[in-house]
Structures are given as C-alpha cells and as structure tokens.
Amino acid sequence: MKNTHQLPPIAYLLLTIALFWSGKQLWQYITHPHQTNLTDRRSLGERLLIKEIDSSDKRQGIKSFANGDYDTAIQYFQASLKENRNDVEAQIYYQNAIAIQKASDPKKTVKIVVIVPVGSNVNVAQEMLRGVSQMQIEVNKSGGINGILLTIEIFNDDNKPEISASIAKQIIQDSQILAAIGSNTSDASLAAAPIYQRAGLVMITPTSMTRDLSGIGSFILRTAPTSQSLTSKLAQQIYTVDRHHKLAICFDSKASDSVSFKEDLIAEFARLGGEIASFTCDVGAADFSPNGAIDKAKSNGADSLFVASHIDRLPLALQLAAANHGSLPLYSSPTLNTFQTLQAGSAVSGLTLVTPWQNPLKPQSGSFADRSQRLWGGQVSWRTAMSYDAGMAIVTGLRQSNGTRLGLQQALHHPQFSAEGASDLVKFLPTGDRVFQPKIAQVRQVNGRWVFAPPQPPPTN
Numbered sequence: 001m002k003n004t005h006q007l008p009p010i011a012y013l014l015l016t017i018a019l020f021w022s023g024k025q026l027w028q029y030i031t032h033p034h035q036t037n038l039t040d041r042r043s044l045g046e047r048l049l050i051k052e053i054d055s056s057d058k059r060q061g062i063k064s065f066a067n068g069d070y071d072t073a074i075q076y077f078q079a080s081l082k083e084n085r086n087d088v089e090a091q092i093y094y095q096n097a098i099a100i101q102k103a104s105d106p107k108k109t110v111k112i113v114v115i116v117p118v119g120s121n122v123n124v125a126q127e128m129l130r131g132v133s134q135m136q137i138e139v140n141k142s143g144g145i146n147g148i149l150l151t152i153e154i155f156n157d158d159n160k161p162e163i164s165a166s167i168a169k170q171i172i173q174d175s176q177i178l179a180a181i182g183s184n185t186s187d188a189s190l191a192a193a194p195i196y197q198r199a200g201l202v203m204i205t206p207t208s209m210t211r212d213l214s215g216i217g218s219f220i221l222r223t224a225p226t227s228q229s230l231t232s233k234l235a236q237q238i239y240t241v242d243r244h245h246k247l248a249i250c251f252d253s254k255a256s257d258s259v260s261f262k263e264d265l266i267a268e269f270a271r272l273g274g275e276i277a278s279f280t281c282d283v284g285a286a287d288f289s290p291n292g293a294i295d296k297a298k299s300n301g302a303d304s305l306f307v308a309s310h311i312d313r314l315p316l317a318l319q320l321a322a323a324n325h326g327s328l329p330l331y332s333s334p335t336l337n338t339f340q341t342l343q344a345g346s347a348v349s350g351l352t353l354v355t356p357w358q359n360p361l362k363p364q365s366g367s368f369a370d371r372s373q374r375l376w377g378g379q380v381s382w383r384t385a386m387s388y389d390a391g392m393a394i395v396t397g398l399r400q401s402n403g404t405r406l407g408l409q410q411a412l413h414h415p416q417f418s419a420e421g422a423s424d425l426v427k428f429l430p431t432g433d434r435v436f437q438p439k440i441a442q443v444r445q446v447n448g449r450w451v452f453a454p455p456q457p458p459p460t461n
Helices: 009-031 056-066 070-083 088-103 122-141 161-171 186-199 227-241 256-272 290-299 311-324 368-376 382-399 405-412
Strands: 110-116 150-156 177-181 202-205 220-222 246-250 304-307 330-332 352-355 439-446 449-453
Touching: 056 070, 056 088, 070 088, 088 122, 088 150, 110 122, 110 161, 110 382, 122 150, 122 368, 122 382, 161 177, 161 186, 177 382, 177 405, 186 202, 186 220, 186 256, 202 382, 202 405, 227 256, 227 330, 227 352, 227 439, 246 256, 246 290, 290 311, 304 311, 311 330, 368 382, 382 405
Parallel strands: 110 150, 110 177, 177 202, 202 220, 246 304, 304 330, 330 352
Antiparallel strands: 352 439, 439 449
C-alpha cells in the first residue's frame, strides 16, 4: 500500500536543515550560554534596559527610536524626563536621538559604549550612567568632538565576567565604537581587558581597583585609584589619625578587588607598626556568621574592624555592621560608599572609608558636584564622578588625536596628557593607573540625614 504521508524530497531537505540549525543553536547555547542573548543587553535607545524605571512616554520614545523616527523619539523622551528627570537611561536615549537627528545618520556620530551591571545592581549601574550622561550632555552642548556629536551605547553585563568577556568580543567588531567605559567590578574588567587589549580598543574602567589590572596593556586604563593608593590612605587614617593598632579584617574571597584590598591593607598597616587580628573572616563563605565574626574579633583583642564585600553582596557587609552594635570602630573600602549603606542608618554610624571622590556637603557654584546636583536633583556618588572622568579622558584624547582607536590610545599615554575631571585632573601612568589622591569619608548624620562627610577628628586624651 502506498504511504500517503511520505514527504516530498524538498521537505526532507528543509527538515534536515532545520534540525541541523536547531542543533547548532543548542550547541551554541550549551558551550557559550552568554553569547546568545547579547542583543537584549545593549541599547542606543531602541530597547528598555532599566525596567525599574518605566513610563508610557519612555516606551513610546524607545519604539520611535527603534523605527528611526528620531523627531518623535525626542518628543517622547523629553516628556518622560519632565516626569522623572532622574531617569538616566531616558536622558542618554534623548541625547542620542538629538545627536543622530542633527547628524542625519547614526554612523555620522562618535560612539563610545558604557558597560554597567543593570541586571545585578541597578543602583550602581545608574550611578555610573549618570557620570557618562552628564559628560555627554556637556560635550555635545559645547559642539561635540571636533564638531561631531557623541552617542553613548549602554551594555548590561550583570557584573558577570563571562558576560563581560562576551560583550567585549561583540564591541570590538563594531568599527564605529572608539572606546569602552567599564566594567564595574574588577572581576568583570579583568575578564574583558585582554580582549580589548588584543583588539586595540581603549577600555577605561571607572570603578575597578584590583592591582591585577595594572600593566595588562597600553589600551587598558582606569580613573579609580589602585588598591595600593587607597589602602595607604586608609591605613594612615586607622593607625596614625584614629590611633587603632590592632585591626580585624573581614573580606570577600570571591571578589578579586576585595582580596587585593585586604592584602594591600595588611601590608600597609604592618608597615606602620600595626597588628592584624589572627582569625579568618570571609563574608563570601557559605558559613559566614556576622555575630560570630564580631565575637572572634573581640576575643582576638581587635580595637577596630575593616569590612568589605563584593558590591552585589553588600547586604552581608551591612549585616556585619549591624551585628557590631557600635562596639568596634568600622572601616571599609569604596565599595561600601553607596546609598544602600546610608539606608542602614545608625548601624553604620561612624563608618570610615577611603573613597576616590567625596561629594561636598556644600558644592561650589559651577563645580561638577553643583552641576550634577542641578541635573539629577540630588547628590551623586564617587562612581558617577569617576565615570564622568573616564568619559572626559576619552573625549579629550579624541579631540587631541586623529579620532581613531589607535590615535586615542596614543593621546591618553602622551606624557603631557590631562583632562578636566570632576575635581582633579585626569592623568595616567604608563601602567594605565591614574595619578590620584584618595579621600577619607565618614557616615554621619547632618541636618537629620545620613551622609558621607569629612571625618570628625578623634577625641583627644
């Protein structure tokens, strides 16, 4: 009997191709799971990345942008910003739409990218984006880069090294992209840095402080201080200024910047004559106990406590601060300089930390802090300032060069190079590290608000 369900030869061919392609896609996902959805992790204005801040006007602006209707996109983004001027994603998309509209073609703009952890730490992502956005606004208002306006493309790496590396591989293939700002964590930056270096694309990280980034290559730079310069300043504060001579340390073994910070702090504290309490306290360990850590610190005779964690595990560090109940003076790295820390209130009262930049309580008129406060409606963090500095370094380098990837790298490494930063000039050492003096800040209550402020002097005996 004839099989009436037999497929024609062309159908078998199409089915074979479909099965092969599906298998290939499956294998791609199994072997490279973070390379399959990168389209959803990038946006010049055609995609909503920060879903925590949404509105109908913003969505309509994004839709118009994706359709190439920049006139309409500008109107919708403008309306969205009137409702929420602190929406940095909408601000960047708005500025991009204006730049593309004036240039008549996206490829006739200068494009740089910023890589931030939208999915894993949206607050930190927005802090970084505010600095880049403010830079873009000021640069384009002044005529752009040698007459060409600047666009910013946002990438989300979730602070994950494997995603950061996959994003880097995609970025280097876009010849229009002249530089990258990011990533946030040291682990993510370390994963991506060799890729940018091999491709000859400048990467400036504003927030990664691990010593392992130093000297990776001439295309890798940072505007944040190194852990060595930060720990030197903090050790002086603990030992010499506050006169604490036995320090307990709680760090995060799963974060490379926390590890290098701990090691450098131990070396600096010992050099000054201080002693480290001899017990292990790892906030990244599965059995970490805040109360147990405080008890061990006291039983080992510690007169002060340093605590730090990966930025995405900040609640663990804050739990340790709460368990302390003010019994030991607390110290930390710039990681704890966040609005989330201030929300802990009295639990972190007196916490003293080293920071790349400190927002003054009364900004000078016309200063970066003053301009940012008027733009965003409130104080910004050191991550915003360092991201602004990274952007200004790139723009200054492009203005002083032939506008190519190699020309930018050469300009940044010129011995006379400097760029106007948030409060200090941006200059780089041959290692790519920044010439910089960190600041000391302390959590205090001022006018009924918990803020990071200059530290109060220790009581005299």
